Amino acid sequence: MFKNYIKIAWRNLLKNKVFSMINIFGLAIGITCASLIFLWVEDELNFNSVFEKEDQVYYVPTNQRYEGEWRTFFRSTPGPLAEDMKNEIPGIIRSVRTTKSEFLFKVNENSITKTGRHADHDIFEIFGLSFIEGNAQEAFANPEAIVLSRKTADQLFGENTKALGKVIKVNNLDNYVVTGVIENLPENVTYTFDWIAPFERYAIGKEWMTEYGSNFADTFVELSPEADFGTVDAKVRQIMQEKDEGNDTYAFLHSMKDWHLRDNFEGGKRVGGRILYVRLFSIIAFIILLIACINFMNLATARSEKRANEVGVRKALGSGRKKIIVQFIFEALLMTTMATGVSIIFLLILLPHFNILIEKNLTLGILEPLHIGFLFVITIVCGFLAGVYPAFYLSSFKPLEVLKGIKVTHGGASLIRKGLVIGQFTVSIVFIISTILVYQQIQHVKSRSLGYDKENLITMRVKGDMVKNFTAIKHDMINSGMITNVALNSYETLSAGNNGSGVHWDGIDPESDLLVSYRYITPEFLSTAGMEIINGRDFYTNSLADTTKVVITKSLAQLIDQNNVVGKMIGSRGKQREIIGVINDYVYGDMYGTSDPVIFFFDPEQENKRFSYRNMYVKSKSGADITQVLLTMKDIMYRHNPAFPFEYSFVDDSFHSKFKSEMLVGKLSRVFAILAIILSCLGLFGLAAYTAEQRNKEIGIRKVLGASVFGVVRLLSKEFIRLVFLAILIAIPLAWLMMQYWLENFAYRIEINWTIFLLAGVIAIGIALITVSFQAIKAATSNPVDSLRTE
Numbered sequence: 001m002f003k004n005y006i007k008i009a010w011r012n013l014l015k016n017k018v019f020s021m022i023n024i025f026g027l028a029i030g031i032t033c034a035s036l037i038f039l040w041v042e043d044e045l046n047f048n049s050v051f052e053k054e055d056q057v058y059y060v061p062t063n064q065r066y067e068g069e070w071r072t073f074f075r076s077t078p079g080p081l082a083e084d085m086k087n088e089i090p091g092i093i094r095s096v097r098t099t100k101s102e103f104l105f106k107v108n109e110n111s112i113t114k115t116g117r118h119a120d121h122d123i124f125e126i127f128g129l130s131f132i133e134g135n136a137q138e139a140f141a142n143p144e145a146i147v148l149s150r151k152t153a154d155q156l157f158g159e160n161t162k163a164l165g166k167v168i169k170v171n172n173l174d175n176y177v178v179t180g181v182i183e184n185l186p187e188n189v190t191y192t193f194d195w196i197a198p199f200e201r202y203a204i205g206k207e208w209m210t211e212y213g214s215n216f217a218d219t220f221v222e223l224s225p226e227a228d229f230g231t232v233d234a235k236v237r238q239i240m241q242e243k244d245e246g247n248d249t250y251a252f253l254h255s256m257k258d259w260h261l262r263d264n265f266e267g268g269k270r271v272g273g274r275i276l277y278v279r280l281f282s283i284i285a286f287i288i289l290l291i292a293c294i295n296f297m298n299l300a301t302a303r304s305e306k307r308a309n310e311v312g313v314r315k316a317l318g319s320g321r322k323k324i325i326v327q328f329i330f331e332a333l334l335m336t337t338m339a340t341g342v343s344i345i346f347l348l349i350l351l352p353h354f355n356i357l358i359e360k361n362l363t364l365g366i367l368e369p370l371h372i373g374f375l376f377v378i379t380i381v382c383g384f385l386a387g388v389y390p391a392f393y394l395s396s397f398k399p400l401e402v403l404k405g406i407k408v409t410h411g412g413a414s415l416i417r418k419g420l421v422i423g424q425f426t427v428s429i430v431f432i433i434s435t436i437l438v439y440q441q442i443q444h445v446k447s448r449s450l451g452y453d454k455e456n457l458i459t460m461r462v463k464g465d466m467v468k469n470f471t472a473i474k475h476d477m478i479n480s481g482m483i484t485n486v487a488l489n490s491y492e493t494l495s496a497g498n499n500g501s502g503v504h505w506d507g508i509d510p511e512s513d514l515l516v517s518y519r520y521i522t523p524e525f526l527s528t529a530g531m532e533i534i535n536g537r538d539f540y541t542n543s544l545a546d547t548t549k550v551v552i553t554k555s556l557a558q559l560i561d562q563n564n565v566v567g568k569m570i571g572s573r574g575k576q577r578e579i580i581g582v583i584n585d586y587v588y589g590d591m592y593g594t595s596d597p598v599i600f601f602f603d604p605e606q607e608n609k610r611f612s613y614r615n616m617y618v619k620s621k622s623g624a625d626i627t628q629v630l631l632t633m634k635d636i637m638y639r640h641n642p643a644f645p646f647e648y649s650f651v652d653d654s655f656h657s658k659f660k661s662e663m664l665v666g667k668l669s670r671v672f673a674i675l676a677i678i679l680s681c682l683g684l685f686g687l688a689a690y691t692a693e694q695r696n697k698e699i700g701i702r703k704v705l706g707a708s709v710f711g712v713v714r715l716l717s718k719e720f721i722r723l724v725f726l727a728i729l730i731a732i733p734l735a736w737l738m739m740q741y742w743l744e745n746f747a748y749r750i751e752i753n754w755t756i757f758l759l760a761g762v763i764a765i766g767i768a769l770i771t772v773s774f775q776a777i778k779a780a781t782s783n784p785v786d787s788l789r790t791e
Helices: 002-015 017-045 081-088 150-157 229-243 275-302 304-316 321-358 369-394 399-403 411-446 470-479 554-560 626-640 651-657 660-694 696-704 709-743 754-780 784-788
Strands: 057-059 062-066 069-073 092-107 110-119 131-134 145-149 167-170 174-182 195-198 215-223 249-251 264-266 269-272 457-461 483-489 498-500 516-520 533-536 549-553 569-572 575-583 598-601 615-620
Touching: 017 275, 017 321, 017 369, 017 660, 081 092, 081 215, 081 229, 092 150, 110 150, 145 150, 150 174, 215 229, 229 249, 275 369, 275 411, 275 660, 321 369, 321 660, 411 660, 411 709, 411 754, 457 626, 457 651, 470 483, 470 615, 470 626, 483 626, 549 554, 549 569, 554 575, 615 626, 660 754, 709 754
Parallel strands: 110 195, 145 174, 516 598, 549 575
Antiparallel strands: 057 215, 062 069, 062 249, 092 110, 092 167, 092 215, 131 174, 145 195, 167 174, 264 269, 457 615, 483 615, 498 516, 533 575, 549 598, 569 575
16 A cells, blocks of 8 residues: 555656646755754754753843933943852852953964953853863962863864963963863853963952942852752842942843843843744744745645546545545655755755854754754655645545536635735745845944944054054054054943943932943044044144043033033042033944943043053045055054054944844845745746646637737736735735834834835735746747647
């Protein structure tokens, strides 16, 4: 029996080659799309799963209230908090405070720059780091210790070379001794590090790190397996206010399982994150698969007359309905199995390109049990989904009517077929509209007035003697003729940087608790970054800089005085300073929202070492050859800072990187829109081909009676165009609701314009016309004699 099923299914595949290929190719596209999304979703869900204690490890963010609004700050806990939580809160068995830093390592002539963390000893146990050389117990016994990742050790000392006990010069200043080498962490972890060094060494000379009022560290804790999360979290929320009375700030626990997927907070409460995209793309994968299965169902039911005689004969010879149902489902499963084989080939070809698109390094892992299981399940599900309705429909034909030549009734099947076509194109049109709106939203934010000029702006991390030799560096760069200005800043222009409250002025509401960002700059920064002075002046007076005055942004100026703030005094950081200038607000931190007010300070002696200069900005002349600019900069930096490699980035590139999630949605929306359109067109193409075949003799008669090619094309196309037009009417409100919901997540967003719906409709109708017209024109231009010869 099973052998007969295979024979009959195979014969039917060969007998209907065109329709079989359409079905197999369509299903293969759907399975390929679902498989790629599955690999992406698997990687997203497996973030941090490499850590054995992911159920017990928590990050400790803080919620701070400013102007009545709760804000969630990551990497913003005071230094003493980690130790106090471990000592005073039952259930917390380990804690660690860490800060992220960048080191230049040098061994002989070999120099590399790596990012890592200064941390307390508990980091090794909390993250369960695997030691290749050395061990966790002795790793920080020496205050000059440093633990390297395997990759870093190999780059410094060579592969298969013991690193333990070797000395490394760091930042051309200090010597560190390698006390351990740990296994590399995979890419899909939230917090990575190429090296770990004792926190105590980093804290030398930084007494402010011992104060509860200074928030600067990433804090992690490990709970005992028996601890009750709710009880521990409640105590964590109280401890900061107990230690620092009057401080309207509290810490809380954020599970390792949520670090990657659920890291968005508004008003102090978690409101989602990338998990929304995981759910969205999982639904899209199902929809793409469903569209592919719809093609199969449509073509199978459309060709019902071709299979009617077969069903009639088999029933007349004693075959039961169950056996016929099994036969048709088996055909669907055979076709789906073949489609799965084709999709594996597609995956091997497309995965490298997909990795570039999503900026990951996914592997197919075809022999992994989970992946084999996924392909098996998706094959079975698609086979049943695609084959169950045609099987029940075709097996319902009455043998007496079929064998007497009575035409099979198509009413119900035809109606369902039309509904499925409408459904396919509804999805395609929604994808088209979504793609356009996502693109417009991203471009809208990118093209907004930033308050500074990011074009031709190059930035370098401050290292070595860059601050000490700043005047000489600036002089040589400007004298090169390709650079207009050079400046220093304590934080990147785009980053949230350092902020705090406690700013005051005459007439301020005593209850006010305004959050303000602080920037320590050299006087050249405002002009280098292209920030516009709208009132007063910058830090220069007769080529000399004012060191006891400040420049503020417009939003802060309006809070102080609606008329004129120049000359007024403002208190901050324990000093009263005169406001000498106001610049336009500029965008930083949250690219979609409204940025907090900013105060710019000039501190030539860098008296406050906590806010030392961290970034150098270089503005090249418009139209200058960027290659020559970089070569010139490299030469000057090697002359004045020879101990460090020349490393740079463009502010423009940093700006675009802020939209990674939205750009991923945009890219994948385009891909899914194209796939949905291709699948819909495949189904439409098959139905149009079948319709033309069924009406072959009718077309021949019409042509003999004088019908034009245009008339025949219109006859065959109008029914399908009606269906597409109905799909447009359904898709427009559906797309509007979906995209309106998505856009509500952005404070700075576009308004949905009706022309987008018009454009999507025109595109859909145009694609449908091209698809159907190909078959219609072929039928209309055929020789009527050929179709009428048998009559």
